[in-house]
Amino acid sequence: MLEDLDVLIIGAGPVGGHTAELIAKAGFSVAIVEEHREVGEPVQCGGIFTPRVMDLVDCWNTVLERIRGCEFYSPSGKELVLDGGKTAALVVDRAAFDREVVRKALQKGATCHLGALATGVQRADGGLSVRVLMGGIEEEIRCRIIIGADGVKGNVTKWFHLARPYRVLPGFEAEVVGAEHTPGYVKVFIGRKVAPGFFAWLVPSGGTARAGLCLSQGNARAYLERMFLQGPPASFLSGAKPVGYIIGGIPIGLARRTYSDNVMVVGDAAFQAKATSGGGIYTGLVCAEHCALTAIEALEAGDLSASFLARYEERWKKDIGRELKRYLFLHKVLSRLNDKQMEEIHKILNRPRLLTTISELGDIDYQWRVVLGLLKQEPRLLRYVGSAIRALL
Template sequence: MIKTDVLVIGSGPAGSSAAKHAALGGAKVIVIDKKSEIGAPKRCAEGVSKAGLADLGIEPNVRWVTKELDGVRLVSPNGTNVWLTSDEIELPEAGYILERKIFDKYMAMDAARAGAEIKIKTLAHGMRKEGDAYVVTCEHMGELFEIKANIIIAADGPESRVARWAGLRTATKATNMESGIQFEMVGVEMEKQDVIEFYFGSVAPGGYAWIFPKGDDIANVGLAVITNDTDKTPYEHLKDFVANCPATQNAQAVEFNIGGDPVGGMPKKIYDDNILVCGDAAGQVNPLTGGGIISGMKGGMHAGIVAASAIADGDFSKDRLKEYDKNIRDDIGHEIDKYLKVKDYALSLSDEELDSVADAFQDVEFEKVSTTELVKNLIKVSPKALLKLGKLL
């Protein structure tokens, strides 16, 4: 049997971040992933904020940045645009579109350089408690073997099973699981090449549609829906969106991506004796945007740091590991709660109300205007939308 201090299950962004920080903290770390190529296939529109990468101490790298962004275009159901670009406002932060297949591999390489041992094409089948450790049954190329670890870090993504093997109730409710579906396309004709576009309303019930530019005429074109909120399949919504959007009239798909995105926030308990849960497996996703790369990596970072210090103390109990829960909630919990409210508000609006809101914001000079003036604008165009906002705050 192989023995280690920390076993990270899943080498997505969250798992690699956890492995890197646990190794940097001096723990013996193994990270396993069932994939034969880390990062592929991608299930992501690949957008991250600059500030998020900076918080994690990660320098952007030409190997995995495909496009630097200058802002956002919001499109309401009737086609009203709100542009939030540097021409219009002092942007608090812009971002990048990544090449996840390279980024994820690069993050795993970072973990390896920090001292973690990576085992690819290695599936965790199940685990059992043995003394003050877990024994995980793994499979590599048809062969079964076991790894014994004092601390397990479950970073096995949106369909996570590892936390549940340990008795944690981390499963996402169907009503909080967005179904994301996307084409990577060539021949996309965007109005501005360095702006990400979001389309709201019945085009994507419970979510939104997006076009994220990747340079030249290439873009990720996708949408996320809550399937309970619609009679159409996510694929039917995507085909309709591509057929009707002016930017994709001459575009062709070169890749098809599909995946779940847990947008209900973090479950109550994401740690226990000998286990920490991070990334999508712990609902560390922005509930409004569905973005989980940065927040998941922050989860991984906090999990890795606490795991290493618990190993150094020789204490793997839940009382020791709850420090992780405090640290990650202090770091991203407030943001998640705030965006849950904004999402609830956005989802409560009809297509007409969304159009009114877009109208209220259309000619606003964001830098110069006060919140009171924005509210006055909203009262003029849609008192109903304002009332709903008031109820949620």
């Protein structure tokens, strides 16, 4: 027996780390178990998000680049430039970012067990007993609440039969030197031959650049290799040499349920990433705050029942649930477009009036406003939504 805790968090990603910090700050005993021996490794992320994230977790020391605009390429390679005129996103050293978030939790009194794989759980004496494999030895950790922040693997979600994702988007990325990129701008590429059902990117990251993609389905590695050889991205990658690869999956969908008696799930484990962009750090951290607050209230009230913890789901759904639902709808629409339709939409958007609307209303974290603004100004865009809905039905 290792410990007897108020809260055990599975997963030392940014969401688990931030949840731990908030609960420890309130004076409760909290530990994180992380299957890997080092927080932040292996990296499974492009590491780009809005400065808003730093309001939740102050990790400015991990920033590598500031992004002010986007060069957006159609399937045939036509370019459209978006420029908000100010920092719209940050590129971070993702491993350092995760470590920084967890460091803050440890400073507040949380503990973190590395090389500790949670393998199962059972109910015991009104709490939970979690089996954890550490150095080949199975230990048991007892806790009053377990929080599943275990990412795409989502074992806690599975153990308690909470939900299944609509889809897991496979992603693959290479960190490269020698790519041709514009400082301060990300390049985004769309097209069924480039990244079917999603998109590819080239992101400056300090002395290197990140060339990657996510797909709706298919072999992400094969498409990444193709990115260096053919199509619009290849012209920027001809002299690029990889110094590392990352691979991962982004679960998207609407979780049926994110709590049970003594249990909550958060972050990627609860499919809280944006289905349009795949970004899950901001949304995961927002939900981490609701999760931590609910855990603190439940511990104070001595009520760890599902009916008490239900307020966690009410809170996060009230805050960003509607946005996430809309992104899932948009994902379903956009992932069904063919190259001809994407080319037409790209052409429609590439007009000063619409580019101004995107610059004024565009926000990576709250995308629905710009979508509505564009649909209002350019009703022709509605027909692509209509044809995609017909295909969906």
